[in-house]
Amino acid sequence: MNALFKPWSNTLARLSLAAVALGAVGTLGGMMLYVRSPLFTQVGDPIEQPVQFDHRHHVAEVGIDCRYCHTQVEKAASAGYPPTAICMNCHEQIWNKSPKLAPVREAFFSNTPIQWEKVYKLPHYVFFNHSIHVAKGVGCATCHGRVDTMAAVEKYSSLTMGWCLECHRNPENYLRPKEEVFNLKWESPKTKDAAVKELMSHGIAKDAADAQQKLALNSDPKIAFGLALKDVNGVHTRQSCSTCHR
Ligand code: HEC
Numbered sequence: 001m002n003a004l005f006k007p008w009s010n011t012l013a014r015l016s017l018a019a020v021a022l023g024a025v026g027t028l029g030g031m032m033l034y035v036r037s038p039l040f041t042q043v044g045d046p047i048e049q050p051v052q053f054d055h056r057h058h059v060a061e062v063g064i065d066c067r068y069c070h071t072q073v074e075k076a077a078s079a080g081y082p083p084t085a086i087c088m089n090c091h092e093q094i095w096n097k098s099p100k101l102a103p104v105r106e107a108f109f110s111n112t113p114i115q116w117e118k119v120y121k122l123p124h125y126v127f128f129n130h131s132i133h134v135a136k137g138v139g140c141a142t143c144h145g146r147v148d149t150m151a152a153v154e155k156y157s158s159l160t161m162g163w164c165l166e167c168h169r170n171p172e173n174y175l176r177p178k179e180e181v182f183n184l185k186w187e188s189p190k191t192k193d194a195a196v197k198e199l200m201s202h203g204i205a206k207d208a209a210d211a212q213q214k215l216a217l218n219s220d221p222k223i224a225f226g227l228a229l230k231d232v233n234g235v236h237t238r239q240s241c242s243t244c245h246r
């Protein structure tokens with residue numbers, strides 16, 4: 001019995017109490033981390049869809065433009081999902097016996113839209129608008145990643161307020177020429193020479209001297225390029241609460 005109550009057992013009891021207290025803090029901290037972790041924000045989780053639609057086939061292999069299906073993305077707040085009739089433009093002729101397309105044929109002939117599950121979803125109190133992002137030179141891939149390499153669309157960005165604000169504060173780090181918004185493969189120029197060429201090929205600079213001048217604002221070619229685009233695309237930093245909460 002004696003052995004159980006050695007002097008250090010008190011210390012042990014205190015230590016274990018401390019551990020419980022720390023554990024509680026740990027749990028809270030853990031919860032705070034959890035809401036910002038991929039587990040909670042569901043980044044990277046594929047979502048079960050009523051049809052196994054694959055952007056790899058349609059975008060990368062067949063080469064269909066985003067706007068053929070997401071017709072509203074340049075004009076409206078919402079990018080939207082394609083009406084079944086758009087699928088049937090092709091699938092009335094090709095793969096028209098495929099069992100994978102049975103729900104598409106069913107939806108088409110019964111005139112009931114396919115119920116796609118949303119991968120990206122903001123809380124109702126957040127205002128978002130695709131068209132302004134497209135118009136100011138923010139690429140689909142910047143927010144949605146390389147959907148042309150995903151078997152099923154996975155969430156690529158967290159959609160937290162901090163994520164929105166990081167770009168709203170420093171848009172120059174994320175902008176691209178407007179013509180490249182739908183080009184998922186586009187990457188920012190990594191050298192000054194590449195930035196000069198890119199500005200000229202997009203008609204943003206008249207000649208090399210003009211391009212050099214536009215790139216003079218920063219020594220990092222990527223940021224200098226972004227600053228030049230910020231200027232030519234007329235991009236403002238938008239951080240006031242009422243931009244997104246109205
Ligand atoms: C042939 C039609 C078609 C084309 C072309 C197409 N998409 Fe889609 N897209 C869909 C359909 C159908 C869905 C819904 C099913 C799914 O999530 O895969 C979808 C879903 C998405 C989603 C997930 C939206 C959400 O929250 O549910 C994103 C992001 C997306 N598309 C981006 C793009 C981009 C970027 C391009 C161009 C590079 C593109 N799509 C081209 C048909 C198309």
Ligand code: HEC
Nearest residue numbers: 051052053057061062082086087089090095098100101104
């Ligand atoms: C411009 C033509 C075109 C349009 C529009 C189109 N598809 Fe396709 N789709 C194809 C082609 C081509 C294939 C075969 C691709 C391959 O296997 O490489 C295909 C394959 C598929 C498959 C796989 C079929 C199988 O048995 O493997 C599904 C599912 C599918 N498409 C769904 C859709 C849906 C849903 C839409 C509308 C949102 C749509 N497609 C719009 C051309 C199109």
Ligand code: HEC
Nearest residue numbers: 066070073078079080120121122128133134138139140143
């Ligand atoms: C600045 C980031 C951003 C850019 C750029 C962007 N999206 Fe989105 N997208 C979002 C957000 C956020 C949502 C969720 C909107 C909501 O729930 O209200 C979304 C939703 C979608 C959806 C689901 C349907 C809908 O409208 O809610 C599709 C499809 C989509 N985006 C396609 C595209 C395409 C195609 C492009 C390129 C032209 C694009 N997006 C560019 C952030 C972006």
Ligand code: HEC
Nearest residue numbers: 127128129132136138142164167171174234235236243244
């Ligand atoms: C990668 C960059 C980027 C990200 C990420 C981004 N935005 Fe933006 N956003 C912009 C740019 C650029 C503008 C245009 C600013 C201007 O010039 O007025 C803009 C403008 C807006 C506007 C103004 C629309 C209007 O009609 O005045 C709203 C609202 C908005 N963003 C909401 C959001 C929300 C909500 C998120 C996060 C879910 C988000 N944005 C994420 C770059 C981004």
Ligand code: HEC
Nearest residue numbers: 123126159160161162164165168238239240241243244245
């Ligand atoms: C660029 C867009 C944008 C701006 C500007 C913005 N918010 Fe948000 N806000 C969001 C988004 C997206 C969410 C939802 C995701 C999240 O909770 O992180 C959100 C969530 C919130 C929430 C919900 C609680 C939480 O943190 O989850 C509060 C409160 C809030 N915002 C307050 C503000 C205030 C106050 C300002 C101005 C100082 C502001 N927001 C500016 C996009 C924005």
